[in-house]
Amino acid sequence: MLRLVISRLASLAITLLFVSLAIFLILEVLPGDPAAIMLGTAAREDTLAALRQELGLDQPALLRYLDWIGGILHGDLGLSITYKMPVSTLVAERMSVTLPLSLLAILISTALALPLGIAAAARRDGPVDRAVLVFSQMGVAVPNFWIGLLFILFFSTRLGWFPAGGFPGWGAGLWPAFQALLLPSVALALPQAAVLTRVTRSATLEVIGADFVRTARAKGVDKRATLRRHVVPNALIPVTTILGLQLSFFFGGAILVENVFNLPGLGRLAYQALNQRDLVVIKDIVLIFSGLVIVVNFLVDIGYTILDPRLRSRT
Amino acid sequence: MTKRSSIRLNAALVIGGILTALLIATALLSLVWTPEVPTRVRVAMRLKAPLEAGLLGTDHFGRDVLSLLMVGAWNSLAIAWPAVLLGAAIGTAIGTAAAAWKGIADEIAMRVSDVVFAFPAVLSAIMIGALVGSGPFSAILAIAVFNVPVFARVTRGVALQIWTLDYIAAARAIGKHPLRITWEDVLPNIAGALIVQVTIQLALAILTEAGLSYLGLGVRPPNPSWGRMLSDAQTYLSQAPHLAIAPGIAIALSVLGLNLLGDGLRDALDPTLKGRGASA
Numbered sequence: 001m002l003r004l005v006i007s008r009l010a011s012l013a014i015t016l017l018f019v020s021l022a023i024f025l026i027l028e029v030l031p032g033d034p035a036a037i038m039l040g041t042a043a044r045e046d047t048l049a050a051l052r053q054e055l056g057l058d059q060p061a062l063l064r065y066l067d068w069i070g071g072i073l074h075g076d077l078g079l080s081i082t083y084k085m086p087v088s089t090l091v092a093e094r095m096s097v098t099l100p101l102s103l104l105a106i107l108i109s110t111a112l113a114l115p116l117g118i119a120a121a122a123r124r125d126g127p128v129d130r131a132v133l134v135f136s137q138m139g140v141a142v143p144n145f146w147i148g149l150l151f152i153l154f155f156s157t158r159l160g161w162f163p164a165g166g167f168p169g170w171g172a173g174l175w176p177a178f179q180a181l182l183l184p185s186v187a188l189a190l191p192q193a194a195v196l197t198r199v200t201r202s203a204t205l206e207v208i209g210a211d212f213v214r215t216a217r218a219k220g221v222d223k224r225a226t227l228r229r230h231v232v233p234n235a236l237i238p239v240t241t242i243l244g245l246q247l248s249f250f251f252g253g254a255i256l257v258e259n260v261f262n263l264p265g266l267g268r269l270a271y272q273a274l275n276q277r278d279l280v281v282i283k284d285i286v287l288i289f290s291g292l293v294i295v296v297n298f299l300v301d302i303g304y305t306i307l308d309p310r311l312r313s314r315t
Numbered sequence: 316m317t318k319r320s321s322i323r324l325n326a327a328l329v330i331g332g333i334l335t336a337l338l339i340a341t342a343l344l345s346l347v348w349t350p351e352v353p354t355r356v357r358v359a360m361r362l363k364a365p366l367e368a369g370l371l372g373t374d375h376f377g378r379d380v381l382s383l384l385m386v387g388a389w390n391s392l393a394i395a396w397p398a399v400l401l402g403a404a405i406g407t408a409i410g411t412a413a414a415a416w417k418g419i420a421d422e423i424a425m426r427v428s429d430v431v432f433a434f435p436a437v438l439s440a441i442m443i444g445a446l447v448g449s450g451p452f453s454a455i456l457a458i459a460v461f462n463v464p465v466f467a468r469v470t471r472g473v474a475l476q477i478w479t480l481d482y483i484a485a486a487r488a489i490g491k492h493p494l495r496i497t498w499e500d501v502l503p504n505i506a507g508a509l510i511v512q513v514t515i516q517l518a519l520a521i522l523t524e525a526g527l528s529y530l531g532l533g534v535r536p537p538n539p540s541w542g543r544m545l546s547d548a549q550t551y552l553s554q555a556p557h558l559a560i561a562p563g564i565a566i567a568l569s570v571l572g573l574n575l576l577g578d579g580l581r582d583a584l585d586p587t588l589k590g591r592g593a594s595a
Contacts, residue, residue, distance in 0.1 A: 011426075019430055023442070031446055141571035143522055145529050146563035149549055157553050245432070252435025256526050260549070271530060274441045274449065282445050286438055293433040 005302060012298045019290050024065050027283045033057070038081060038277045051081070055280070068283075077284045082276040087284050091266065097167055097181075098258070098265035102250045104185035109193040110243065116193075117200025118235070121208060122227060132197060139194025144253045148187035148260035155183060165262035184261045188253045192246050199242045203235040210234075237304055244300035248293045328579025334572025342389040351379035353386045354537045362555040371561050374544070375551055380558065383539040384565050390534045391541060391569070395520035398455045402462020403513055409463070410470030411501055414478055415493040425471070428464035436461040436523045440532050449532040457527070458520050469512050473505045507584040514577035518570045525566045541566050 031037050035051040051057075056064055071078060077087035120132035156164035162183050168176045207213060208231055216226045255267030262268075266285060273281035345353075350369060357377030365372040371380035409428075413421040434442075440449070440457035447453060477483060477500070486496055527533040528542030536543060541562040548558035 015426065015430055018427075019433070022430070026442055026446060037445070137571060137574060138567070140574060141518070141522075141567045143525050143529075143563065143566055145526060146545060146559075146566065149545060149552075149559050150563070152549075153552055153556055153559055157556070248433055248435045252437045255435070255437045255441075256529065259530060270438065270441050274444050274532075277445065279445060282441060286434075286442055289435070289438055290430075290433045294430070297433075 001306075004305065008298065008302055012294070015294055016291060019294065020069060020287055021065070023283055023286050023290075024061075024068065027279050027286075028064065029061055031279075034279050038279055040277070054079075054081075072284075072287070078280045080273075080278055080281050082273070082278045082281075087281055090269065090281070091284065091288065094264060094266040094269045096170060097263050098251075098254055098267060100177075101181050101185050101188065101258070101263065101265060102247075102254055104181055105188035105192070105250055105253075106243070106247075108186060108189035109196055109246075112189070112193040113196035113200050114239070117197045117239075118204050118227070118232060120197070120201045121204035121235075122223075124205065129201075132201065136194040136197045136201075139191055139197075142191060143256075144187050144191050145256040145260045147190055148184060148257050151183045151187055152260070165260070167263050180261075180263070184257045184263060187260070188250065188257045192249055192253070196239065196242060196246065200235065200239050203238040204231060206238075207231045207234045237308060240300055240304060244297045247296050248289075251289045251293065325579050325582055327575045328583055331572050331575030331577070331579050334568055335576050338388055338569045338572060339392070341385055342392050345382075345385035345389045349379075349382035349385050351382045353378060353382035353539055355379075362551060362558075364555070365557055372555070372557050374547060374558055375555075378539075380544075380561055383544060384541070384561060387539045387541045387544065387562065387565065388569070390538060391521050391524055391566075394451055394454050394524045394533060395458070395517055398458035398524075399462055399513055399516045399520050401455070401459040402516070403466045403509065405459075406463040406466025406468075407470045407505075407509065410467040410472075411474050411497045411505075413467070413471045414474035414501070415497050421471075424467060428467045431460060432464040434461070437526060437530070437532075440527050444532055451534050454524060454527045454533045458523050461523070462516055462520070465516060466509075466512060469508060470505055473508045474501050477501050477504050507580075511577050511581045511584065514573055514580060518573035518577065521566065521569050521573070 028034055033048075033052075035048050035055060035057060036043065039048060039051060056067065059067070068078070075088055077091060079085070080087050080090055083090055116132050116135070120129040123129060151162075152164050155162045163180055167180045170177050213226060213230055216230050217223070221229070251267070254265060255271060257263075258265040258268040259271060266288070270282060270285045270289075273285065355378065357373070360368050360373050360377035361375055363369075363373040363377075365380075369379040369381055371384070373379055374383065409424050413424040436457050439460050440453055443449075443453045443457050443460075474497075483496060483500060486500065487493075524533055524540075525542040525545075528540040529546045531543070531546070533542060534540040544562040545559060548555070548562070551558060
């Protein structure tokens with residue numbers, strides 16, 4: 001068991017190393033002169049030289065990479081050129097919006113998808129199953145930012161129940177902050193809930209067809225108890241995998257939804273940084289997003305290797 | 316007795332086929348005809364409601380919404396289609412090669428796939444946009460990058476199964492080169508799975524393109540796109556709410572059509588998979 005965790009940890013470290021190298025190559029080496037990108041073509045030579053010095057571009061690339069990674073390990077993400085402040089402060093501030101937003105969305109998505117998917121599978125081809133299939137087909141097709149727009153149109157502009165966007169900050173109290181995040185997180189959750197519902201449904205159907213379920217029914221366990229004790233726990237394994245993989249869709253979606261609702265989150269920061277050509281910020285955010293996705297999927301992987309003894313021998 | 320056709324028709328296939336045909340027909344029609352010139356600015360006709368001016372009203376420049384939508388269909392496909400084809404070509408090459416050589420090459424290919432898959436397409440677009448500037452080219456590239464690991468995994472999975480078949484083992488035994496086996500035996504056998512995946516990925520690509528152009532990272536104005544129409548609509552939400560409806564419906568119907576078509580094709584091509592439609 002310990003050996004398994006150690007070997008997985010090693011592969012996690014290698015993966016993270018490659019991701020950071022790829023990001024560094026794309027954003028710092030391929031552009032040739034990042035300073036020229038950041039300042040544009042009209043920049044004067046002496047301002048360019050100053051920025052190059054500030055970014056440490058006179059150093060060799062390998063040294064700059066090690067410097068970047070070493071800094072991150074110490075919690076130092078460098079200095080934003082446009083905001084004139086440490087990226088770590090900036091990220092921490094924005095994270096306090098994006099993290100609760102994504103978690104709330106994942107919570108809503110799971111709370112919708114699990115019961116719907118299981119109910120649909122329990123009575124295959126019944127009316128519930130058909131309704132759930134229609135919901136999941138529709139849900140996958142509707143863009144999250146459009147749902148957000150319609151929410152603003154209906155709940156904010158028409159009914160005035162919710163703010164049309166913006167974030168009061170956690171200092172304004174729990175309720176106003178939650179209120180500002182509710183519509184965006186539902187908009188973010190719905191399309192992913194549709195995907196997860198389909199996955200839950202087909203995973204449940206798969207387990208229902210398994211021999212041990214037939215045995216349980218044959219020895220007289222009633223349908224509900226079979227579902228609860230034997231089917232659902234087993235169906236949750238593939239569902240958890242997909243939920244882990246969906247994380248990158250939640251982050252990608254957050255970039256859009258934060259822009260729709262004007263939320264000062266990490267996704268919006270990435271988008272603003274692109275418009276301001278702040279490569280330092282973009283580099284850090286891309287690494288944080290992809291790093292989080294990789295680490296969470298690693299944890300999911302390890303998690304059910306511990307929970308499910310059958311997966312242990314398969315290493 | 317009636318003769319059975321080789322492809323079994325099902326509801327998803329028919330509805331998906333019709334919606335997709337409509338999308339393509341609209342896109343093609345926009346090349347030769349639209350009710351109004353989509354880029355013509357008419358200040359006197361600003362923000363007119365549907366039927367007041369044109370079938371779907373006008374936007375903040377007085378442009379005809381229906382005409383913009385039609386050209387938007389073309390622009391959406393013009394990004395989604397090359398992006399998916401590029402991703403499919405590279406992904407299939409990687410997937411089939413990984414299945415043919417297995418071992419360490421396979422291991423590396425799949426690890427890299429996992430890593431690329433960790434990047435949401437919008438994030439790739441931001442990164443590529445920072446590198447070469449944002450625009451249609453960056454959008455195509457970002458969506459293609461996202462598609463590479465998807466196709467690598469799908470084709471590897473199917474190809475691995477085919478490599479275990481007896482006649483492939485026989486071909487190997489008489490010394491047929493793995494490349495030729497891949498080209499002559501494996502590829503024709505995974506064509507069905509590929510077509511299904513291309514259809515489903517096209518749906519996702521249209522969705523992504525809409526998101527990118529909403530952020531201004533796709534087609535450049537004044538060239539119309541569905542995503543940009545929605546971002547413009549947000550500015551005039553209280554004055555002209557109708558602007559926020561039509562482009563969203565256009566996106567949703569296109570995506571729905573392609574998804575249904577993909578599911579329908581899968582069921583028609585391989586009845587054993589029926590009801591397992593889990594395309595995350």
